[in-house]
Amino acid sequence: MALIVHKYGGTSMGSPERIKNVAKRVAKWARAGHQMVVVPSAMSGETNRLLGLAKELAPAKESNAYMRELDMLASTGEQASSALLAIALQAEGMESISYAGWQVPIRTNSAFTKARIESIEDDKVRTDLNAGKVVIITGFQGVDEVSNITTLGRGGSDTSAVAVAAALKADECLIYTDVDGVYTTDPRVVPEAKRLKTVCFEEMLEMASLGSKVLQIRSVEFAGKYKVPLRVLSSFTPWDIDINEEAKSGTLITFEEDTQMEQAVVSGIAFNRDEAKISIIGVPDKPGIAYQILGAVADGNIEVDMIIQNIGKDGRTDFSFTVHRNDYARAIDLLNAKVLPNLGSAEVLGDTKICKVSIVGIGMRSHVGIASKMFRTLSEEGINIQMISTSEIKTSVVIDEKYMELAVRALHKAFDLDQVQA
Amino acid sequence: MALIVHKYGGTSMGSPERIKNVAKRVAKWARAGHQMVVVPSAMSGETNRLLGLAKELAPAKESNAYMRELDMLASTGEQASSALLAIALQAEGMESISYAGWQVPIRTNSAFTKARIESIEDDKVRTDLNAGKVVIITGFQGVDEVSNITTLGRGGSDTSAVAVAAALKADECLIYTDVDGVYTTDPRVVPEAKRLKTVCFEEMLEMASLGSKVLQIRSVEFAGKYKVPLRVLSSFTPWDIDINEEAKSGTLITFEEDTQMEQAVVSGIAFNRDEAKISIIGVPDKPGIAYQILGAVADGNIEVDMIIQNIGKDGRTDFSFTVHRNDYARAIDLLNAKVLPNLGSAEVLGDTKICKVSIVGIGMRSHVGIASKMFRTLSEEGINIQMISTSEIKTSVVIDEKYMELAVRALHKAFDLDQVQA
Numbered sequence A, B: 001m002a003l004i005v006h007k008y009g010g011t012s013m014g015s016p017e018r019i020k021n022v023a024k025r026v027a028k029w030a031r032a033g034h035q036m037v038v039v040p041s042a043m044s045g046e047t048n049r050l051l052g053l054a055k056e057l058a059p060a061k062e063s064n065a066y067m068r069e070l071d072m073l074a075s076t077g078e079q080a081s082s083a084l085l086a087i088a089l090q091a092e093g094m095e096s097i098s099y100a101g102w103q104v105p106i107r108t109n110s111a112f113t114k115a116r117i118e119s120i121e122d123d124k125v126r127t128d129l130n131a132g133k134v135v136i137i138t139g140f141q142g143v144d145e146v147s148n149i150t151t152l153g154r155g156g157s158d159t160s161a162v163a164v165a166a167a168l169k170a171d172e173c174l175i176y177t178d179v180d181g182v183y184t185t186d187p188r189v190v191p192e193a194k195r196l197k198t199v200c201f202e203e204m205l206e207m208a209s210l211g212s213k214v215l216q217i218r219s220v221e222f223a224g225k226y227k228v229p230l231r232v233l234s235s236f237t238p239w240d241i242d243i244n245e246e247a248k249s250g251t252l253i254t255f256e257e258d259t260q261m262e263q264a265v266v267s268g269i270a271f272n273r274d275e276a277k278i279s280i281i282g283v284p285d286k287p288g289i290a291y292q293i294l295g296a297v298a299d300g301n302i303e304v305d306m307i308i309q310n311i312g313k314d315g316r317t318d319f320s321f322t323v324h325r326n327d328y329a330r331a332i333d334l335l336n337a338k339v340l341p342n343l344g345s346a347e348v349l350g351d352t353k354i355c356k357v358s359i360v361g362i363g364m365r366s367h368v369g370i371a372s373k374m375f376r377t378l379s380e381e382g383i384n385i386q387m388i389s390t391s392e393i394k395t396s397v398v399i400d401e402k403y404m405e406l407a408v409r410a411l412h413k414a415f416d417l418d419q420v421q422a
Helices: A016-031 A046-058 A064-091 A123-130 A157-169 A201-209 A216-228 A244-249 A259-263 A288-297 A325-342 A360-366 A370-380 A401-414 B016-030 B046-057 B063-092 B121-128 B156-167 B201-209 B216-224 B243-247 B259-263 B289-297 B324-340 B364-367 B369-382 B403-412
Strands: A003-008 A034-042 A096-099 A106-108 A116-119 A132-136 A141-143 A150-151 A174-175 A198-200 A230-234 A252-253 A268-272 A276-282 A303-309 A317-322 A347-351 A354-360 A385-391 A394-400 B002-006 B034-038 B094-098 B106-108 B117-120 B134-137 B141-143 B150-151 B174-179 B198-200 B230-234 B251-254 B266-272 B274-282 B306-307 B316-324 B345-352 B356-358 B386-393 B393-401
Touching: A003 A016, A016 A034, A016 A064, A016 A132, A016 B046, A034 A123, A034 A157, A046 B016, A046 B063, A064 A096, A064 A132, A064 A141, A064 A150, A064 B046, A064 B063, A064 B094, A064 B393, A096 A123, A096 B063, A106 A157, A116 A157, A116 A401, A141 A157, A141 B259, A150 B002, A157 A216, A157 B094, A198 A201, A201 A216, A201 A268, A201 A354, A216 A230, A259 B316, A268 A401, A276 A288, A276 A325, A276 A354, A276 B364, A288 A303, A288 A317, A288 A325, A303 A385, A317 A325, A325 A347, A325 B216, A347 B094, A370 A385, A370 A394, A370 A401, A370 B121, A385 B106, A385 B316, A394 A401, A401 B063, A401 B094, B002 B016, B002 B156, B016 B034, B016 B063, B016 B134, B034 B063, B034 B121, B063 B094, B063 B134, B063 B141, B063 B150, B094 B121, B106 B156, B106 B174, B141 B156, B156 B174, B156 B216, B198 B201, B201 B216, B201 B251, B201 B266, B216 B230, B216 B274, B274 B289, B274 B356, B289 B306, B289 B316, B289 B324, B306 B386, B356 B403, B369 B393, B369 B403, B393 B403
Parallel strands: A003 A034, A003 A174, A034 A132, A096 A132, A106 A141, A174 A230, A198 A252, B002 B034, B002 B174, B034 B134, B094 B134, B106 B141, B174 B230, B198 B251
Antiparallel strands: A106 A116, A141 A150, A230 A252, A268 A354, A276 A317, A276 A347, A303 A317, A354 A394, A385 A394, B106 B117, B141 B150, B230 B251, B266 B356, B274 B316, B274 B345, B306 B316, B356 B393, B386 B393
């Protein structure tokens, strides 16, 4: 008997018929003798419907009071889908109970619309599991220390599932989604993309953060931190597929470097167009300048991804970084209001028409020449590189967004990813 | 400066445009210097949509576990509408915050889908009001002592509003609805029905419980118990109507017998077809028999309305009562399973094709012959009376439901209610 956490995305929960299928699948696992915890997303379209209503009432605002209400609003989607799943499980003859984040409770900080989980109490859930109940826990949401409902931001249900699995020391966390695993890149862009049977945690972290869209990055961080075995698999297999076959499907995220993996130098090509580039030109080249700029941005609760500082000249340097496009306008305002006045003649430039493309592979650690092969490939396609950032297991470039598909396809071919054996 | 509670029904909250109008109306009251608390229902159609999804997943069941999930599900409707109203108020330039029942908290017992409010904490709300915020509190819901979400049953938002008004010792509770007040009877049945400027609390209690559909009965009980001045008025007047005119519109529910009222012997004709009749024939005529029957029904959490016991004959009697139609099948099952086996040769008969029609009036206390005038009127129309029940200020009859409209129209005319001066 194992303790298993299932997470189902909005598409899997998209209609009463689909919810019934989820219930049948979960019941199959429970009847196989496992203790089951399920974390569902809102029914597909529901979160957008709710936020759409809010938009009709008020232009997007940054006030804390407004974002608190957005969380009150959006969190209802998962509460409803969780109750519906509990009802469907009861109709399947399983004892089942649903909990909203605040009931568990899943405690978070108070950063509305993008809160972070701080702790999860497991008493209630364990009592129910020991009583033979299937426990449903709302994804995406928690409660802060003064009883405000918070949400974790888009994709937060993955994080909820992994955090719950970590808190319960679950044997495995299965993320059911509308793709059947992690691919060498997005098959919609490169039809030759191949599914990976395993991917190591560090690669997955880079793939997720860089936009492979399979899992939310924080869920992978959580899984890595607490060593939660994590599997991404399809919710579109028939619910009555053999459980042993199902348990081996999809992509397993491993925590040890697999000998297999060492052979593939590059495991995947990640990309996204969610970011915008901000450059501050003519910054005084002196100690503390990066903190002066990025500290203000961080105080505005804006996450920064790539950061580049060029070599200075004449006591001045250029400083560039990328932020999420949703935060772009706010970041520009914030820099103009709070940072620029202290930087003399510096000037802020921004560009939202960019994308980021990365090659990721644990094998890059022990191979040289990978980055230069990437640059050569892009150069051969006539694609200009605007920013470069490297780490041990990835190399990322920022390019004009109109070249994104071209770049991804060229790199996928150049690194022989269409030859991967699933 | 007064402390005012507004309650808006689902129709008033039915679209973003309507929510904006509610926000503008509330803002008008706040700008006139009042401390404002608002209790909204779910957007019209939302509760039915949610419960419809549940029905697609499972046939209606009576298990506690199932009803707990229905409450988790249904309560999301008010949470969403409350957050939307807070956002609309913020867009109007008012500081505003919404609370779900559990956040206030509004404490209830654990009778899922028809919980009763036990207490309301007012600290948080008072702090916000004193800080100048408009406070939105979800109608229809609360939390039990082990943090389960509960709902108060259909129309429960009225009760929430009055209970909140009582807890805060509000100066007045205004129930905005899609009718412009309390009428002598339902104008859809009798076009000549007239609006009452005032109605006394006891009459209102009878009118509400008998189906005037303007207010939920428990909200009137609460208002009476805590002497909350309660006004029913239309939410379809323009939001920018003069506040003094608005404050005097609709129908005020009074707590003292008004001299005016004494002149109208009968104030209104109430009716409903929500009930079903259950008769147990051939019950042993001995002490404790009513308890034996109704105790079992009460244990099943089924509310009983009219109760009639005929004079016994040969040691046997007949016992009849009415329950809500939704509870009818369950009541019959329960009687057959738990009560009949102990009653010898008794037999259960039921009828769902009935309706109840009542004449209500505080003036009936000091006038004789009112009931007989009612019976004569029905007799002249050829309507057979199946059950009769009387109290100081009302007389109710159960008749075949097909005669309902006919009976109401005839009684409305017989008691000169079309002559009432609004």
